[in-house]
Amino acid sequence: MSDTHAPAHRPQxxxxxxxxxxxxxxxxxxxxxxxxxxxxxxxxxxxENMLWGATLRSPHPSARIRSVDIGPALRSPGVHAVLxxxxxxxxxxxxxxxxxQPVLAxxxxxxxxxxxxxxxxxHPETARRALDLIEVDYEVLEPVVDAELAAHDDSxxxxxxxxxxxxxxxxxxxxxxxxxxxxxxxxxxxxxQDQAFLGPESGLAIPAEDxxxxxxxxxxxxxxxxxxxxxxxxxxxxxxxxxxSGVGGAFGGREDLSMQxxxxxxALRTGxxxxxxxxxxxSFFGHVHRHPAKMYYEHGAxxxxxxxxxxxxxxxxxxxxxxxTPVVVGNGTTLGVGPYDVANVSIxxxxxxxxxxxxxxxxxxxxxxxxxxxxxxxxxxxxxxxxDPVELRIRNAISRGDTTPTGQVLDYPxxxxxxxxxxxxxxxxxxxxxxxxPDIRDLPGGASNTTHGEGVVRGxxxxxxxxxxxxxEGADDFSTARVRLQNVAGEPLxxxxxxxxxxxxxxxxVQQQIARSELEVERVNIHPNDTSVGPAGSxxxxxxxxxxxxxxxxxxxxxxxxxxxxxxERFGEPAxxxxxxxxxxxxxxxxxxxxxxxxxxxxxxxxxxxYHHRETFPLDERGRSERAQVQHAFSAHRAVVDVxxxxxxxxxxxxxxxQDVGKAVNPESVVGQIQGGSAQGLGLAVMEEIQVGExxxxxxxxxxxxxxxxxxxxxxxxxxxxxGDPNAPYGVRGVGEPPTISSTPAIVAAIRAATGRDLTHVPxxxxxxIG
Amino acid sequence: MRLNLTVNGRAMTADDVWEGESLLYVLRERLGLPGxxxxxxxxxxxxxxxxxxxVPVCACLVAAGQAQDREVGTVEGLADGEExxxxxxxxxxxxxxxxxxxxxxxxxxxxxxxxRVPEPSDAEIREALAGNLCRCTGYEKIMAAVxxxxxxxxxxxxxxxxxxxxxx
Ligand code: FES
Ligand code: FES
Numbered sequence: 001m002s003d004t005h006a007p008a009h010r011p012q013x014x015x016x017x018x019x020x021x022x023x024x025x026x027x028x029x030x031x032x033x034x035x036x037x038x039x040x041x042x043x044x045x046x047x048e049n050m051l052w053g054a055t056l057r058s059p060h061p062s063a064r065i066r067s068v069d070i071g072p073a074l075r076s077p078g079v080h081a082v083l084x085x086x087x088x089x090x091x092x093x094x095x096x097x098x099x100x101q102p103v104l105a106x107x108x109x110x111x112x113x114x115x116x117x118x119x120x121x122x123h124p125e126t127a128r129r130a131l132d133l134i135e136v137d138y139e140v141l142e143p144v145v146d147a148e149l150a151a152h153d154d155s156x157x158x159x160x161x162x163x164x165x166x167x168x169x170x171x172x173x174x175x176x177x178x179x180x181x182x183x184x185x186x187x188x189x190x191x192x193q194d195q196a197f198l199g200p201e202s203g204l205a206i207p208a209e210d211x212x213x214x215x216x217x218x219x220x221x222x223x224x225x226x227x228x229x230x231x232x233x234x235x236x237x238x239x240x241x242x243x244x245s246g247v248g249g250a251f252g253g254r255e256d257l258s259m260q261x262x263x264x265x266x267a268l269r270t271g272x273x274x275x276x277x278x279x280x281x282x283s284f285f286g287h288v289h290r291h292p293a294k295m296y297y298e299h300g301a302x303x304x305x306x307x308x309x310x311x312x313x314x315x316x317x318x319x320x321x322x323x324x325t326p327v328v329v330g331n332g333t334t335l336g337v338g339p340y341d342v343a344n345v346s347i348x349x350x351x352x353x354x355x356x357x358x359x360x361x362x363x364x365x366x367x368x369x370x371x372x373x374x375x376x377x378x379x380x381x382x383x384x385x386x387x388d389p390v391e392l393r394i395r396n397a398i399s400r401g402d403t404t405p406t407g408q409v410l411d412y413p414x415x416x417x418x419x420x421x422x423x424x425x426x427x428x429x430x431x432x433x434x435x436x437x438p439d440i441r442d443l444p445g446g447a448s449n450t451t452h453g454e455g456v457v458r459g460x461x462x463x464x465x466x467x468x469x470x471x472x473e474g475a476d477d478f479s480t481a482r483v484r485l486q487n488v489a490g491e492p493l494x495x496x497x498x499x500x501x502x503x504x505x506x507x508x509x510v511q512q513q514i515a516r517s518e519l520e521v522e523r524v525n526i527h528p529n530d531t532s533v534g535p536a537g538s539x540x541x542x543x544x545x546x547x548x549x550x551x552x553x554x555x556x557x558x559x560x561x562x563x564x565x566x567x568x569e570r571f572g573e574p575a576x577x578x579x580x581x582x583x584x585x586x587x588x589x590x591x592x593x594x595x596x597x598x599x600x601x602x603x604x605x606x607x608x609x610x611y612h613h614r615e616t617f618p619l620d621e622r623g624r625s626e627r628a629q630v631q632h633a634f635s636a637h638r639a640v641v642d643v644x645x646x647x648x649x650x651x652x653x654x655x656x657x658x659q660d661v662g663k664a665v666n667p668e669s670v671v672g673q674i675q676g677g678s679a680q681g682l683g684l685a686v687m688e689e690i691q692v693g694e695x696x697x698x699x700x701x702x703x704x705x706x707x708x709x710x711x712x713x714x715x716x717x718x719x720x721x722x723x724g725d726p727n728a729p730y731g732v733r734g735v736g737e738p739p740t741i742s743s744t745p746a747i748v749a750a751i752r753a754a755t756g757r758d759l760t761h762v763p764x765x766x767x768x769x770i771g
Numbered sequence: 772m773r774l775n776l777t778v779n780g781r782a783m784t785a786d787d788v789w790e791g792e793s794l795l796y797v798l799r800e801r802l803g804l805p806g807x808x809x810x811x812x813x814x815x816x817x818x819x820x821x822x823x824x825x826v827p828v829c830a831c832l833v834a835a836g837q838a839q840d841r842e843v844g845t846v847e848g849l850a851d852g853e854e855x856x857x858x859x860x861x862x863x864x865x866x867x868x869x870x871x872x873x874x875x876x877x878x879x880x881x882x883x884x885x886x887r888v889p890e891p892s893d894a895e896i897r898e899a900l901a902g903n904l905c906r907c908t909g910y911e912k913i914m915a916a917v918x919x920x921x922x923x924x925x926x927x928x929x930x931x932x933x934x935x936x937x938x939x
Contacts, residue, residue, distance in 0.1 A: 032863065035855065036806070036849075037875045038847070041805075044805035046805075198904065199808075248810070248871075250870075279812055280812065280815075504870025504871065668866050675909030675911045679908075680906075701813055702811045702904065710896075710905075711901045715911065
């Protein structure tokens with residue numbers, strides 16, 4: 001049924017090379033702890049004498065705070081502290097790009113769910129009840145709830161003093177006014193998606209004797225958290241020590257601060273360890289979501305199917321605080337035509353403040369929304385031209401040497417057409433035998449027994465996407481690795497220390513593999529992530545294997561150089577003639593010289609290196625840049641769906657993917673990323689939407705916000721190709737995000753093929769099919 | 772209140788339990804067994820799945836008092852000392868663990884399935900695990916892990932675990 005093609009591992013140059021290096025699929029080092037239930041996630045932590053923290057949140061999307069009375073809460077038994085904005089020791093503002101969000105609201109609240117006050121108590125229930133005793137007098141205001149309106153109607157209230165636009169970016173290429181033989185247009189909307197990581201936001205803060213604080217937490221980026229937290233606490237960053245605990249998924253939702261400053265404030269005030277763990281409802285209010293978007297598109301082509309122009313206006317609703325909105329606008333506009341070669345482009349993107357829930361990073365950042373629109377447009381265009389939709393895509397596919405809408409020349413492989421051809425060739429599911437009674441569990445509606453096959457129509461659809469990898473537009477994007485090689489009981493042991501967050505993606509395994517390949521030692525330990533080593537940046541933008549992988553490679557090579565220099569001196573051989581193999585040092589002339597452990601003796605070799613990827617440059621006011629983004633990744637999906645056309649129920653029968661990963665450092669993990677990413681794209685296609693009405697989330701629970709279960713996720717054929725990027729370490733290309741992007745339009749295209757409906761909104765619900 | 776129960780074969784006592792606490796809270800916060808997870812605390816995700824008198828339940832939906840004098844089996848009890856159970860081993864080998872937050876609940880649910888249905892079909896696996904959410908894997912490798920565990924158990928009863936209490 002399902003079939004997986006991962007590249008076979010490359011035979012190493014030497015027979016006795018160390019197993020488990022780059023290109024193989026060793027098992028993850030934290031697997032045993034995780035299956036035993038012994039892996040300590042941030043919500044599992046416990047300390048002697050620990051208190052529980054809780055957060056009071058605004059019930060209104062927009063209001064002025066007239067007064068806050070904490071007296072009754074403070075007097076309630078078991079309560080040890082109640083804190084408000086007045087108690088924030090330092091800067092009461094934080095943010096990833098624009099520093100615009102209060103740690104605790106002062107005179108206004110800008111979204112329903114904004115933190116207003118904190119409690120520490122001896123039991124979580126005591127803390128929750130104390131929240132009810134805090135009296136906040138609000139003057140309720142009219143919220144701004146429509147991003148498109150906010151972009152053009154100056155009479156709306158200003159959510160922030162500087163106005164409602166977070167970022168406006170146009171991209172112009174060629175002649176934006178050009179005409180074409182065939183023109184199709186459409187308006188598309190994408191609902192607000194939630195990362196829905198399973199491990200709730202949580203942290204344990206322990207006040208230290210030096211006046212600082214130790215915070216154990218789950219995050220995507222320790223150093224950025226620390227910088228913001230230290231500023232809010234008015235502490236030297238050195239006194240804010242952060243250590244990574246187990247992270248129960250992230251997907252972008254842990255880039256912004258949640259409980260970090262709050263829990264530290266409570267610990268410093270009470271002088272006791274304090275733990276905060278959000279429940280699922282609070283988690284929906286406590287982190288940013290994927291930006292909902294409204295997108296107007298117009299595509300023009302020749303009668304032969306060559307794209308002549310793409311014009312689009314994209315509106316992203318950033319909600320109450322900026323978070324990653326500037327980057328979403330940057331990615332959305334620069335990638336807005338998709339992986340196609342288009343001579344004439346005019347795209348405008350707006351990222352707006354409103355009083356809706358704040359939106360920020362989620363897997364596929366800013367590239368997910370336009371992909372749904374431009375792929376829907378490609379299908380429309382194919383229909384208008386009476387062309388095969390895959391052929392139309394192949395005909396216009398971008399490839400190496402082509403120029404993007406921002407003027408960047410792709411100087412690395414861009415095998416878009418190849419991916420489309422390959423995904424089309426993957427095996428299709430067998431049609432049910434004629435006359436055989438279908439298993440109702442395989443049909444739309446499943447065990448609820450809504451159909452036995454009558455009214456069920458099958459459809460097939462395709463989607464392909466482009467995603468930029470790493471930080472862009474001039475950001476200095478780097479990571480740091482410290483590698484220590486020493487002799488432990490006669491065996492060489494490498495220790496890799498970075499701050500790069502393992503959020504489930506398997507970065508720990510990748511780091512081990514790189515160290516094994518570079519140092520030819522079997523035993524590689526990964527030091528816990530903390531802030532005692534330099535920054536790694538965020539586990540986002542599909543960037544860690546690229547940048548932290550690059551840093552580990554560089555640090556290992558520095559260690560190797562020193563080891564070979566020591567050996568060269570000791571044995572009187574030129575270092576250039578020496579290499580490492582299977583735990584030994586080998587001379588080209590005289591063969592094996594010594595065991596690595598022997599040469600190390602009681603000395604350890606330690607080196608720290610930073611890896612910076614090629615420079616990128618900002619966009620100018622027309623959206624031009626020599627190199628706005630360092631790398632692009634591509635994936636193509638084919639979806640097969642069955643739709644019960646009478647009830648509007650959808651069953652995704654099969655979802656296949658071809659993706660270029662440059663170099664599969666760990667082929668099995670790559671496949672796991674593609675499967676997991678595709679599932680999140682399926683969620684956006686047919687089920688996941690945070691319902692927001694008048695600025696308020698209506699479905700903050702897993703009862704009402706549905707994510708795919710094992711019944712919803714079909715078998716997948718996964719086809720991985722490796723067209724190495726000569727600029728990247730080992731040729732790697734970011735893996736995590738593309739499959740989340742191209743799966744959604746493929747599934748919707750399949751539903752269109754089955755139903756003939758337009759389907760301009762995701763997620764697609766029954767009302768769109770039978771309405 | 773005072774709560775007496777057996778967890779993974781050991782008699783345990785928790786004092787000063789507030790009657791609103793769930794079995795999940797008692798396991799995680801009072802008995803030092805945080806292996807069972809708390810992804811929703813509303814009975815929707817299965818991350819807290821434990822055996823209660825050998826029947827899998829969502830520990831977040833069980834009031835602590837309901838566990839009085841009963842036998843609880845958690846993920847921490849699946850392995851036989853150093854020896855991982857067949858299901859645990861298969862989850863590692865098949866790459867079914869990414870962040871791992873769903874894993875404890877899935878392991879208990881899968882362990883129960885293989886105990887009841889030694890050679891489950893794919894449809895039976897999907898049905899049995901439908902209450903366990905995983906956000907990372909897309910479930911393909913979880914399917915593979917359960918198939919592998921069933922195969923390795925050789926269709927004989929049980930998967931070599933002791934989490935269900937006294938079945939051996
Ligand atoms: S925590 Fe119990 S079902 Fe989710
Ligand atoms: S592995 Fe992360 S939720 Fe399943």
